[in-house]
Amino acid sequence: MATVELRFSALPEHVRTARLVAAAVxxxxxxxxxxxxxxxxxxxxxxxxxxxxHRRSGVDDPVRVTLVEQEKRFLIEVGDGVGPEPDAAAKAASGADDTAEDQMGLAVISGLVDDLDVGSDAAGGVIRMSWPVAVHEVSA
Amino acid sequence: MDLSLSTRTVDDRTVVEVGGEIDVYTAPKLREQLVELVNEGHYHLIVDMEGVDFLDSTGLGVLVGGLKRVRAHEGSLRLVCNQERILKIFRITGLTKVFPIHNTVDEAVAATD
Incomplete structure (x- = not known):
């Protein structure tokens, strides 16, 4: 079960909020x-x-962030409403710089995260990442 | 925290002091500042990142764009950064090979190669 779910309009100013929430959880x-x-x-x-x-594809749906606390892992899923990258023609039309920034973003994520999966669900593309959590001994 | 920017001249270099968070929201402000400086004829830039708390790939993209612009005028763009968590992002992306990174503004001003 998700510990915290966050949905935000696809605006750059909300990304910081998502970072802060994810770090806090x-x-x-x-x-x-x-x-x-x-x-x-x-x-x-x-x-x-x-x-x-979302912005390049004109998708109005919110970006979805799901933070899941598991027994030994902390799982984060970030879902978009677009899915796999558009075809080459659409990429060229959307501007090479944007695509290059996307690629750099993915490069940073794959450099940082050992457990990473770039996939999709019914709504669109999903990036799944997880990190180990410290196991605390429960005192009687 | 938002992004803070201030510029000053040291010898023939223009130092851009950046503070706060450089991300998808604030990076356009840094891009505007760098473009403006190059348009005004400042081709030897030093970006002092000691006050930067957060940097992502959008910020890296803006710095690479700045480097491209000054190089078109045979200029230079040097970075000042000591923070391990920021340096790590440059290493992951291989950009430590692209940008000269210095420990202090004085060192960046004195650098010539």
Missing amino acids: ARRAGVDESVLDEVRLAVGEACSRAVGL
Whole structure:
């Protein structure tokens, strides 16, 4: 079950909010302090990419961020309403710079996150990332 | 935190002091500043990132764009950064090979190669 779900209009100013929420929930879930910067950056990159895809494709749906606290992993899914990259012609029309930024964003995410999956669901594309959580011993 | 920008001249270099967060929302402001400086004829830029709390790939894209512009005028763009978490992003993307990165503004001003 998702711990926290966030939906936001595809506007650049909301990406920071998504970063802050993800980092706060990750900290609470027990993700190591030293990794929180990576979580923040990876979520920001995934959300920036989704915002760019929505804006270029004219999609009005919100960007979806799902934060799931599991027993040993903290899972983050960032979903867009666009799906796989449009064909080459659409890419060229949308501007090479934007596509290059997308690629750099994905490069940063794959450099940061060991457990990464770029896939899709019924609504569109989904980037799934996870990090280990510290297992605390429960005192009796 | 938003983005703060200020510029000053040291010898023949223009130092752009950046503070706050450079992301998909704020990066356009940095892009405008760099474009404006190049249009005004400032071709040797030093971007001081010591006050930057957050940098993402959009910010990297703006810095690469700035480098492209100054190089068109045989200029230079040097970075000042000591923060490991920011440097890590340059390393992941291989951009440490593209940008000269210095520890201090003085070192960047003195650099010639």
